[in-house]
Amino acid sequence: EAQVTQNPRYLITVTGKKLTVTCSQNMNHEYMSWYRQDPGLGLRQIYYSMNVEVTDKGDVPEGYKVSRKEKRNFPLILESPSPNQTSLYFCASFPWGNTEAFFGQGTRLTVV
Amino acid sequence: EDQVTQSPEALRLQEGESSSLNCSYTVSGLRGLFWYRQDPGKGPEFLFTLYSAGEEKEKERLKATLTKKESFLHITAPKPEDSATYLCAVETSYDKVIFGPGTSLSVIP
Numbered sequence: 001e002a003q004v005t006q007n008p009r010y011l012i013t014v015t016g017k018k019l020t021v022t023c024s025q026n027m028n029h030e031y032m033s034w035y036r037q038d039p040g041l042g043l044r045q046i047y048y049s050m051n052v053e054v055t056d057k058g059d060v061p062e063g064y065k066v067s068r069k070e071k072r073n074f075p076l077i078l079e080s081p082s083p084n085q086t087s088l089y090f091c092a093s094f095p096w097g098n099t100e101a102f103f104g105q106g107t108r109l110t111v112v
Numbered sequence: 113e114d115q116v117t118q119s120p121e122a123l124r125l126q127e128g129e130s131s132s133l134n135c136s137y138t139v140s141g142l143r144g145l146f147w148y149r150q151d152p153g154k155g156p157e158f159l160f161t162l163y164s165a166g167e168e169k170e171k172e173r174l175k176a177t178l179t180k181k182e183s184f185l186h187i188t189a190p191k192p193e194d195s196a197t198y199l200c201a202v203e204t205s206y207d208k209v210i211f212g213p214g215t216s217l218s219v220i221p
Contacts, residue, residue, distance in 0.1 A: 035211070041213065042199070042211050042212055042213035042214055043156075043199065044211075045209065045210075050207065058208075092155075094209075100161065101158060102158070103155030103156050103157070105154060105155050106153070106155055
């Protein structure tokens with residue numbers, strides 16, 4: 001089954017404690033992207049990757065890092081989380097040409 | 113500045129009452145416009161892609177249309193199971209995908 005898998009689904013952490021949210025896709029898609037979704041603001045792009053070892057900043061990259069060492073994995077790293085990073089995060093993968101996006105189930109992160 | 117807006121923010125319909133959702137965009141070169149459905153607590157689910165003005169796509173009770181400045185998602189005779197948030201997204205000529213804030217649709221039996 002074609003899918004994008006994110007882990008964990010829920011995470012509560014404290015300010016400054018490094019964390020990683022994993023994202024894996026099994027469709028051999030080149031393009032992957034991370035979004036955060038906040039009430040009234042919709043989905044905002046954090047980082048995206050057009051292929052292995054190629055990453056670019058989206059609209060809200062501050063405080064986040066990503067890596068793309070393998071085609072299937074695109075982890076999101078928060079080196080020093082802060083309360084304003086409390087949000088619902090989605091990973092998505094797109095086939096070449098950016099047509100139909102496949103989204104993960106989301107990770108609800110709370111930073112206290 | 114590239115921008116995607118959606119209206120209304122929320123829409124409440126009686127079962128069977130047809131209506132339309134709007135997505136307006138201002139971007140530097142449109143490669144494609146996408147519609148997604150999002151249920152609470154879940155990731156968006158792809159519905160349609162439109163590429164050029166005049167194009168239409170249909171799926172069950174939903175029909176999406178595209179003009180040079182906006183897209184409409186028409187819902188014909190909606191059912192309660194059509195209740196969800198509908199997201200519009202635009203892919204720009206420089207490989208960026210921008211999402212609108214969404215329209216929350218409630219269909220009352």
